[in-house]
Amino acid sequence: MLSQIDPAHEISRLAAALPPFPRVVHELLELLRNDELSIETLARVARNDPVIAGQILSVANQVRRLRLQPDLGDPFAATSLIGLNRVRQIVISAGMNRFVETAAGNIAFFYGHSLAVAIVAQELASLHELPPEDAYIAGILHDIGQLCFHISAPELYREVLERARADGRLIEHEVAALGSNHCLIGSLLAEHWHLPAEVLRAIATHHDREAPENRLQAVLMIAEVLARALDLPPSPDNRVQHLNPLACDLLGIDFAAPAMQDCLGRCRARFRYLSSGIKPPASGLPR
Numbered sequence: 001m002l003s004q005i006d007p008a009h010e011i012s013r014l015a016a017a018l019p020p021f022p023r024v025v026h027e028l029l030e031l032l033r034n035d036e037l038s039i040e041t042l043a044r045v046a047r048n049d050p051v052i053a054g055q056i057l058s059v060a061n062q063v064r065r066l067r068l069q070p071d072l073g074d075p076f077a078a079t080s081l082i083g084l085n086r087v088r089q090i091v092i093s094a095g096m097n098r099f100v101e102t103a104a105g106n107i108a109f110f111y112g113h114s115l116a117v118a119i120v121a122q123e124l125a126s127l128h129e130l131p132p133e134d135a136y137i138a139g140i141l142h143d144i145g146q147l148c149f150h151i152s153a154p155e156l157y158r159e160v161l162e163r164a165r166a167d168g169r170l171i172e173h174e175v176a177a178l179g180s181n182h183c184l185i186g187s188l189l190a191e192h193w194h195l196p197a198e199v200l201r202a203i204a205t206h207h208d209r210e211a212p213e214n215r216l217q218a219v220l221m222i223a224e225v226l227a228r229a230l231d232l233p234p235s236p237d238n239r240v241q242h243l244n245p246l247a248c249d250l251l252g253i254d255f256a257a258p259a260m261q262d263c264l265g266r267c268r269a270r271f272r273y274l275s276s277g278i279k280p281p282a283s284g285l286p287r
Contacts, residue, residue, distance in 0.1 A: 011188040014148055042087065043076035055090045056082065085133040092137045093118075096144075110147060112233035112275055114140050119274070120230070120267045121223035127263050128251050130215055137195065138202040138220050144189055145182030145203075153178065168241050171207055183207055211246040218247035230264065232271045 046053050053075045060078035061071040072078050079087055097111065118139030125135035149157040160177050164170035174181040187204035202220040205212065212218040221244045228238040254260060 011185070011192050014152055014185070014189070039080050039084075040076060042084070043074075043079045046075050046079065046087070049094070052091060052094050055094060056087060059086060059090065085131065089133045089136045093140055096140050109233060109235060110143065110150075113227065113235075114143055115275060116227035116230070116232035116267075116271050117142055117220070117223045119270050120226045120232075121219050123263045123267050123270075124219045124223055124226075124251070125216070127259060128215060128219070130219060134196060134199055134216060135219050135223075138199045138206075138216065139223055141190055141195070141199070142186065142203050142206050142220060142224065143182060145184070145186030148185050148189060149174070149178060149182060165237065168239070209242065209244055212244070212250055215251060218244075218250045221247040222251070222253065226264070226267070230268060230271075232268070233275060 046056060056075050057072060057078045060081045063081060064071060072081070096114065118136045121135040121139035122132045124130075125132045146157075149160070156177055160170070160173045163173045171181045171183070183204050183206060187200045190200050190203055198214070198216050201213070202217045205217050206220045206224050208217075208221065212221060225240055225243045229240050231238050
Protein backbone atom coordinates (compact mmCIF):
# COMPACT_ATOMS: atom_id res chain seq x y z
CA MET A 1 0.00 0.00 0.00
CA LEU A 2 1.24 3.51 -0.78
CA SER A 3 2.06 5.73 2.16
CA GLN A 4 0.29 9.08 2.48
CA ILE A 5 2.62 10.16 5.29
CA ASP A 6 5.85 10.35 3.31
CA PRO A 7 4.83 10.65 -0.35
CA ALA A 8 8.26 11.86 -1.50
CA HIS A 9 9.86 8.64 -0.22
CA GLU A 10 7.15 6.51 -1.82
CA ILE A 11 7.43 8.28 -5.18
CA SER A 12 11.18 7.79 -5.22
CA ARG A 13 10.65 4.08 -4.54
CA LEU A 14 7.92 3.73 -7.16
CA ALA A 15 9.85 5.70 -9.77
CA ALA A 16 12.89 3.53 -9.14
CA ALA A 17 10.78 0.43 -9.82
CA LEU A 18 9.63 1.75 -13.19
CA PRO A 19 11.74 1.62 -16.33
CA PRO A 20 13.18 5.13 -16.69
CA PHE A 21 12.80 7.42 -19.65
CA PRO A 22 15.71 6.90 -22.03
CA ARG A 23 18.85 8.74 -20.92
CA VAL A 24 18.77 11.11 -23.87
CA VAL A 25 15.19 12.14 -22.99
CA HIS A 26 16.33 13.11 -19.49
CA GLU A 27 19.23 15.08 -20.96
CA LEU A 28 16.96 16.92 -23.37
CA LEU A 29 14.38 17.71 -20.68
CA GLU A 30 17.10 19.13 -18.45
CA LEU A 31 18.33 21.27 -21.33
CA LEU A 32 14.81 22.49 -22.09
CA ARG A 33 14.47 23.77 -18.51
CA ASN A 34 17.42 26.11 -19.06
CA ASP A 35 16.34 29.61 -20.09
CA GLU A 36 19.79 30.25 -21.58
CA LEU A 37 19.78 27.09 -23.69
CA SER A 38 21.34 27.41 -27.12
CA ILE A 39 19.74 25.76 -30.13
CA GLU A 40 23.11 24.29 -31.05
CA THR A 41 23.44 22.49 -27.69
CA LEU A 42 19.94 21.08 -27.93
CA ALA A 43 20.44 19.89 -31.49
CA ARG A 44 23.74 18.22 -30.58
CA VAL A 45 22.05 16.10 -27.89
CA ALA A 46 19.04 15.37 -30.11
CA ARG A 47 21.35 13.98 -32.80
CA ASN A 48 22.26 11.16 -30.40
CA ASP A 49 18.74 9.78 -30.66
CA PRO A 50 17.72 8.93 -34.24
CA VAL A 51 14.01 8.72 -33.42
CA ILE A 52 13.87 12.15 -31.78
CA ALA A 53 16.10 13.68 -34.46
CA GLY A 54 13.89 12.14 -37.15
CA GLN A 55 10.71 13.53 -35.57
CA ILE A 56 12.23 17.01 -35.28
CA LEU A 57 13.21 16.88 -38.95
CA SER A 58 9.78 15.55 -39.93
CA VAL A 59 7.92 18.41 -38.20
CA ALA A 60 10.27 21.03 -39.62
CA ASN A 61 10.04 19.62 -43.14
CA GLN A 62 6.24 19.65 -43.02
CA VAL A 63 6.50 23.41 -42.48
CA ARG A 64 9.02 23.82 -45.29
CA ARG A 65 6.93 21.82 -47.75
CA LEU A 66 3.98 24.12 -47.09
CA ARG A 67 6.31 26.95 -48.12
CA LEU A 68 7.49 24.98 -51.19
CA GLN A 69 11.00 24.82 -49.73
CA PRO A 70 13.39 21.82 -49.92
CA ASP A 71 13.66 19.42 -46.99
CA LEU A 72 16.20 19.90 -44.21
CA GLY A 73 18.64 17.20 -43.17
CA ASP A 74 20.20 18.94 -40.17
CA PRO A 75 18.53 18.78 -36.70
CA PHE A 76 20.12 22.14 -35.81
CA ALA A 77 18.34 23.93 -38.64
CA ALA A 78 15.14 21.99 -37.95
CA THR A 79 15.18 22.87 -34.24
CA SER A 80 15.77 26.53 -35.09
CA LEU A 81 12.72 26.45 -37.35
CA ILE A 82 10.17 24.77 -35.07
CA GLY A 83 11.27 26.25 -31.72
CA LEU A 84 11.99 24.90 -28.26
CA ASN A 85 8.38 24.37 -27.17
CA ARG A 86 7.67 22.11 -30.12
CA VAL A 87 10.89 20.18 -29.42
CA ARG A 88 9.79 19.74 -25.79
CA GLN A 89 6.56 18.12 -26.99
CA ILE A 90 8.46 15.78 -29.32
CA VAL A 91 10.87 14.76 -26.55
CA ILE A 92 8.11 14.03 -24.03
CA SER A 93 6.09 12.05 -26.58
CA ALA A 94 9.08 9.96 -27.64
CA GLY A 95 10.02 9.28 -24.04
CA MET A 96 6.45 8.36 -23.09
CA ASN A 97 6.13 6.01 -26.04
CA ARG A 98 9.29 4.09 -25.15
CA PHE A 99 8.49 4.19 -21.44
CA VAL A 100 5.14 2.48 -22.05
CA GLU A 101 6.58 -0.07 -24.45
CA THR A 102 9.35 -1.00 -22.02
CA ALA A 103 7.25 -0.87 -18.90
CA ALA A 104 4.18 -2.89 -19.66
CA GLY A 105 4.24 -4.55 -23.05
CA ASN A 106 0.83 -4.77 -24.70
CA ILE A 107 -1.23 -2.03 -23.02
CA ALA A 108 -2.21 -0.31 -26.21
CA PHE A 109 -5.34 1.29 -24.78
CA PHE A 110 -3.33 3.13 -22.12
CA TYR A 111 -1.07 4.77 -24.67
CA GLY A 112 -3.92 5.32 -27.14
CA HIS A 113 -6.02 7.05 -24.50
CA SER A 114 -3.06 9.16 -23.36
CA LEU A 115 -2.40 10.17 -26.96
CA ALA A 116 -6.06 11.05 -27.52
CA VAL A 117 -6.23 13.23 -24.40
CA ALA A 118 -2.96 14.94 -25.41
CA ILE A 119 -4.33 15.75 -28.87
CA VAL A 120 -7.66 17.04 -27.54
CA ALA A 121 -5.92 19.09 -24.84
CA GLN A 122 -3.56 20.63 -27.39
CA GLU A 123 -6.38 21.52 -29.77
CA LEU A 124 -8.44 23.04 -26.93
CA ALA A 125 -5.42 25.01 -25.74
CA SER A 126 -4.80 26.40 -29.22
CA LEU A 127 -8.47 27.35 -29.50
CA HIS A 128 -8.29 29.27 -26.21
CA GLU A 129 -4.87 30.88 -26.69
CA LEU A 130 -3.01 28.73 -24.16
CA PRO A 131 0.47 27.19 -24.64
CA PRO A 132 -0.38 24.07 -26.69
CA GLU A 133 2.88 22.31 -25.79
CA ASP A 134 2.12 22.37 -22.04
CA ALA A 135 -1.37 21.04 -22.74
CA TYR A 136 0.03 18.21 -24.86
CA ILE A 137 2.55 17.21 -22.18
CA ALA A 138 -0.12 17.25 -19.46
CA GLY A 139 -2.37 15.14 -21.66
CA ILE A 140 0.20 12.52 -22.63
CA LEU A 141 1.19 12.06 -18.96
CA HIS A 142 -2.18 12.55 -17.25
CA ASP A 143 -2.70 8.84 -16.44
CA ILE A 144 0.93 7.90 -15.78
CA GLY A 145 -0.14 7.12 -12.20
CA GLN A 146 -2.34 4.32 -13.54
CA LEU A 147 0.65 2.82 -15.32
CA CYS A 148 2.58 3.02 -12.06
CA PHE A 149 -0.16 1.08 -10.25
CA HIS A 150 -0.42 -1.40 -13.09
CA ILE A 151 3.29 -2.22 -12.83
CA SER A 152 3.84 -2.02 -9.07
CA ALA A 153 0.68 -3.93 -8.00
CA PRO A 154 -0.72 -5.61 -11.15
CA GLU A 155 -3.09 -8.14 -9.55
CA LEU A 156 -4.49 -5.70 -7.01
CA TYR A 157 -4.90 -2.99 -9.62
CA ARG A 158 -6.76 -5.32 -11.96
CA GLU A 159 -9.26 -5.85 -9.15
CA VAL A 160 -9.53 -2.07 -8.70
CA LEU A 161 -10.22 -1.62 -12.41
CA GLU A 162 -12.91 -4.29 -12.41
CA ARG A 163 -14.70 -2.59 -9.52
CA ALA A 164 -14.40 0.74 -11.28
CA ARG A 165 -15.87 -0.66 -14.50
CA ALA A 166 -18.98 -1.61 -12.51
CA ASP A 167 -19.62 1.69 -10.75
CA GLY A 168 -17.28 4.33 -12.24
CA ARG A 169 -15.68 5.18 -8.86
CA LEU A 170 -12.06 4.64 -9.87
CA ILE A 171 -10.52 7.25 -7.55
CA GLU A 172 -12.34 5.89 -4.50
CA HIS A 173 -11.37 2.29 -5.28
CA GLU A 174 -7.73 3.28 -5.82
CA VAL A 175 -7.56 5.04 -2.46
CA ALA A 176 -9.25 2.15 -0.67
CA ALA A 177 -6.94 -0.50 -2.16
CA LEU A 178 -3.67 1.38 -2.68
CA GLY A 179 -3.74 4.30 -0.28
CA SER A 180 -3.63 6.94 -3.01
CA ASN A 181 -5.03 7.73 -6.45
CA HIS A 182 -3.50 7.87 -9.91
CA CYS A 183 -3.95 11.66 -10.22
CA LEU A 184 -1.79 12.37 -7.17
CA ILE A 185 0.76 9.69 -8.02
CA GLY A 186 0.97 10.97 -11.60
CA SER A 187 1.61 14.54 -10.48
CA LEU A 188 4.30 13.41 -8.03
CA LEU A 189 5.97 11.31 -10.72
CA ALA A 190 5.93 14.32 -13.06
CA GLU A 191 7.49 16.40 -10.28
CA HIS A 192 10.11 13.67 -9.81
CA TRP A 193 10.92 14.10 -13.53
CA HIS A 194 11.19 17.91 -13.09
CA LEU A 195 8.26 18.86 -15.31
CA PRO A 196 6.62 22.33 -15.10
CA ALA A 197 4.49 23.16 -12.05
CA GLU A 198 1.45 23.98 -14.23
CA VAL A 199 1.61 20.49 -15.75
CA LEU A 200 1.86 18.84 -12.31
CA ARG A 201 -1.23 20.69 -11.07
CA ALA A 202 -3.25 19.81 -14.17
CA ILE A 203 -2.40 16.11 -13.81
CA ALA A 204 -3.28 16.18 -10.11
CA THR A 205 -6.75 17.65 -10.70
CA HIS A 206 -7.88 16.16 -14.02
CA HIS A 207 -10.75 14.24 -12.36
CA ASP A 208 -11.75 17.02 -9.93
CA ARG A 209 -15.30 18.29 -9.87
CA GLU A 210 -14.39 21.55 -8.17
CA ALA A 211 -13.63 24.77 -10.04
CA PRO A 212 -10.23 24.65 -11.76
CA GLU A 213 -7.67 27.19 -10.60
CA ASN A 214 -6.43 27.99 -14.09
CA ARG A 215 -7.24 27.36 -17.74
CA LEU A 216 -4.70 24.57 -18.26
CA GLN A 217 -6.41 22.57 -15.52
CA ALA A 218 -9.76 23.24 -17.19
CA VAL A 219 -8.40 22.12 -20.57
CA LEU A 220 -7.17 18.79 -19.19
CA MET A 221 -10.42 18.15 -17.28
CA ILE A 222 -12.41 18.65 -20.48
CA ALA A 223 -9.95 16.80 -22.74
CA GLU A 224 -10.18 13.67 -20.59
CA VAL A 225 -13.95 13.62 -21.09
CA LEU A 226 -13.98 14.63 -24.75
CA ALA A 227 -11.49 11.89 -25.70
CA ARG A 228 -13.97 9.35 -24.36
CA ALA A 229 -16.98 11.12 -25.87
CA LEU A 230 -15.24 10.95 -29.26
CA ASP A 231 -14.47 7.24 -28.60
CA LEU A 232 -10.72 7.75 -29.06
CA PRO A 233 -9.43 5.06 -29.07
CA PRO A 234 -12.55 2.92 -29.60
CA SER A 235 -13.47 1.01 -26.44
CA PRO A 236 -16.64 -0.16 -24.67
CA ASP A 237 -15.19 1.52 -21.56
CA ASN A 238 -15.47 4.98 -23.15
CA ARG A 239 -18.37 6.30 -21.11
CA VAL A 240 -18.93 9.96 -20.23
CA GLN A 241 -19.88 10.14 -16.57
CA HIS A 242 -19.24 13.78 -15.73
CA LEU A 243 -18.20 16.92 -17.58
CA ASN A 244 -17.11 19.63 -15.17
CA PRO A 245 -19.37 22.62 -15.95
CA LEU A 246 -17.06 24.96 -14.02
CA ALA A 247 -14.19 24.05 -16.35
CA CYS A 248 -16.41 24.70 -19.37
CA ASP A 249 -17.49 28.04 -17.93
CA LEU A 250 -13.89 29.11 -17.27
CA LEU A 251 -13.00 28.50 -20.92
CA GLY A 252 -16.32 29.80 -22.24
CA ILE A 253 -16.86 26.63 -24.27
CA ASP A 254 -19.82 26.51 -26.65
CA PHE A 255 -20.00 23.01 -28.11
CA ALA A 256 -22.34 24.18 -30.88
CA ALA A 257 -19.96 26.89 -32.09
CA PRO A 258 -18.38 26.25 -35.53
CA ALA A 259 -14.88 26.76 -34.10
CA MET A 260 -15.52 24.04 -31.52
CA GLN A 261 -16.91 21.67 -34.13
CA ASP A 262 -13.81 22.26 -36.25
CA CYS A 263 -11.66 21.58 -33.18
CA LEU A 264 -13.36 18.22 -32.59
CA GLY A 265 -12.93 17.32 -36.24
CA ARG A 266 -9.20 18.05 -36.03
CA CYS A 267 -8.96 15.89 -32.92
CA ARG A 268 -10.50 12.91 -34.72
CA ALA A 269 -8.35 13.35 -37.81
CA ARG A 270 -5.09 13.80 -35.89
CA PHE A 271 -5.75 10.80 -33.68
CA ARG A 272 -6.51 8.56 -36.65
CA TYR A 273 -3.29 9.67 -38.32
CA LEU A 274 -1.02 9.42 -35.26
CA SER A 275 -2.50 6.20 -33.87
CA SER A 276 -2.29 4.18 -37.08
CA GLY A 277 0.44 2.01 -35.54
CA ILE A 278 -1.41 1.34 -32.26
CA LYS A 279 -2.89 -2.16 -32.13
CA PRO A 280 -6.48 -2.52 -30.83
CA PRO A 281 -6.36 -3.83 -27.25
CA ALA A 282 -8.03 -6.94 -25.92
CA SER A 283 -8.49 -5.01 -22.68
CA GLY A 284 -6.98 -1.89 -21.23
CA LEU A 285 -6.79 0.58 -18.41
CA PRO A 286 -10.18 2.30 -18.13
CA ARG A 287 -11.17 5.78 -17.12
